[in-house]
Amino acid sequence: MRSSKWSYLWAVAVLLAVWQLGAWWAGESVLAGPVTVMVKLGSEAQSAKFWKHLGSSSLRIFAALVLSFVAAVPLGLFLGLSPRADRIARPLIYLTYPVPKIVLLPLVLLIFGLGDIGKIAMLCIILFFQLLITTRDAARGVSRAARYSLYSLGGTRRHLFLHVVWPSSLPAVFTALRIATGTVVAVLFFVESIGTRYGMGFYILDAWGRGDVPQIFVGIVVLALLGVILYETFDILERICCKWNQL
Amino acid sequence: MPDSFLELIRCSQVTKTYLAEGEPVPALGATDVSVSAGETLAVVGPSGCGKSTLLLLMAGLEKPTSGSVEFKGNTLAKPHREIALVLQDYGLFPWKTVLENVELGLRIRGESSARTRLNELLEELDISDKTDVFPQQLSGGQKQRVALARALILRPSLLLLDEPFAALDTLTRERLQDLVAAAWTRRKFGMVVVTHNIQEAVRLGQRILVMGKNPGAILETVENPLACDTNCRGSDVFFEISRRVRSLLEQTG
Numbered sequence A: 001m002r003s004s005k006w007s008y009l010w011a012v013a014v015l016l017a018v019w020q021l022g023a024w025w026a027g028e029s030v031l032a033g034p035v036t037v038m039v040k041l042g043s044e045a046q047s048a049k050f051w052k053h054l055g056s057s058s059l060r061i062f063a064a065l066v067l068s069f070v071a072a073v074p075l076g077l078f079l080g081l082s083p084r085a086d087r088i089a090r091p092l093i094y095l096t097y098p099v100p101k102i103v104l105l106p107l108v109l110l111i112f113g114l115g116d117i118g119k120i121a122m123l124c125i126i127l128f129f130q131l132l133i134t135t136r137d138a139a140r141g142v143s144r145a146a147r148y149s150l151y152s153l154g155g156t157r158r159h160l161f162l163h164v165v166w167p168s169s170l171p172a173v174f175t176a177l178r179i180a181t182g183t184v185v186a187v188l189f190f191v192e193s194i195g196t197r198y199g200m201g202f203y204i205l206d207a208w209g210r211g212d213v214p215q216i217f218v219g220i221v222v223l224a225l226l227g228v229i230l231y232e233t234f235d236i237l238e239r240i241c242c243k244w245n246q247l
Numbered sequence B: 001m002p003d004s005f006l007e008l009i010r011c012s013q014v015t016k017t018y019l020a021e022g023e024p025v026p027a028l029g030a031t032d033v034s035v036s037a038g039e040t041l042a043v044v045g046p047s048g049c050g051k052s053t054l055l056l057l058m059a060g061l062e063k064p065t066s067g068s069v070e071f072k073g074n075t076l077a078k079p080h081r082e083i084a085l086v087l088q089d090y091g092l093f094p095w096k097t098v099l100e101n102v103e104l105g106l107r108i109r110g111e112s113s114a115r116t117r118l119n120e121l122l123e124e125l126d127i128s129d130k131t132d133v134f135p136q137q138l139s140g141g142q143k144q145r146v147a148l149a150r151a152l153i154l155r156p157s158l159l160l161l162d163e164p165f166a167a168l169d170t171l172t173r174e175r176l177q178d179l180v181a182a183a184w185t186r187r188k189f190g191m192v193v194v195t196h197n198i199q200e201a202v203r204l205g206q207r208i209l210v211m212g213k214n215p216g217a218i219l220e221t222v223e224n225p226l227a228c229d230t231n232c233r234g235s236d237v238f239f240e241i242s243r244r245v246r247s248l249l250e251q252t253g
Helices: A002-026 A034-044 A048-081 A083-096 A101-112 A116-140 A144-152 A157-191 A200-210 A213-241 B051-059 B098-108 B115-124 B140-152 B170-187 B198-204 B236-252
Strands: B007-020 B023-036 B040-044 B066-071 B083-086 B158-162 B190-195 B207-212 B217-223
Touching (some): A002 A034, A034 A213, A048 A116, A048 A200, A144 A157, A144 B051, A144 B083, A157 A213, A157 B098, B007 B051, B023 B051, B051 B158, B051 B190, B098 B115, B140 B170, B170 B190, B217 B236
Parallel strands (some): B040 B190, B040 B207
Antiparallel strands (some): B007 B023, B007 B066, B207 B217
């Protein structure tokens, strides 16, 4: 934990130094420096509108993560456990997974509307496949020896799921969630560029339209921090739920 | 031949053929074997002769392609609560602590009030100070003790051991053989040990089945009066039986 804090401090110091050097080289009008951006962030944090932007984005990310987790993880575990169901579902998954989901954005917004539901649906579609495939593969990787052990103790399929498949798949689920975090923040920017007046994506584009470079960087920093918070949350949850995997 | 009422398990003309990429691969030819209550049986043979397959059939984890497996006179169609299995790679769940691993069978069977028995067993197997650690924090010998505890806590009538000590060094292996022999002397369960190791077979098996392959089948049975006796290792009979088993194995190629 202590070394993790020091690595963070070190990484932040390096990033700030590179950022500042870039600002000096390119000029503040193109690349606002860290001090300018922090001052701007401080003033933005005083306005309720800024928090509404942040709140809207956070809500969309949180809702998308929860919904896609609830839909994809149980289905992934089920497909991993049932070769027959996996055989039936596999062609469907493999035909739809490689389609770049972001191109479906206009269609999704047409179906679900321009409001929060449409945006959350788009995020969910992208997260769903990442979580589904990772979870399915993890569940499928449960060894025959583990199954034999469990069944020889008198276990049923329910016990296999509870005591073997779920706990053994959990680290892979957390890895998928961490990978999904990067994707969801990136896609959020796109979905919030259409049909909304709130969200960090809109906040950045609005600043860009007005040529407010420090505000653009405030938006970028906030999105990055949102990603870090999510990433660290999953890390902490994994440390709590998968102690065995940390040894 | 044991008395039928004492007979725990009987495999009659069992065969097992697996399918690999649609092609049938015979793992075990027609085999007859039985184990009586309180009897120990060691199964030795070259790799791929079907020893482990035979054990999985006895555990009810695999169904025979033909023939039948009966436990206490009833067809064994699935794992039975009186049969416990210990696997070569221990079969411990790395996400559960030692105590959780040992207790799992009890929890599954709804027998949670076995605390005293559990503590005694952990003491007997010398792992009572390891209850809160995870399997990956244990040595190979300690892992195998945990696997044994998990099997013995269920008070099985039949204990099946699949290459139980194959991954261990010689001294640890011998210590654990002694531990199993002591546990058997105390409880007198039926026991089947599948092993590559001739000394292990002679140490633990009252009868030693020597298997050959292509197809896997029992070639000969060697009677062994020394099994599970304390200090049997140094005796002339031990070496004589070991030599006999070795020569039979050499004949299998």
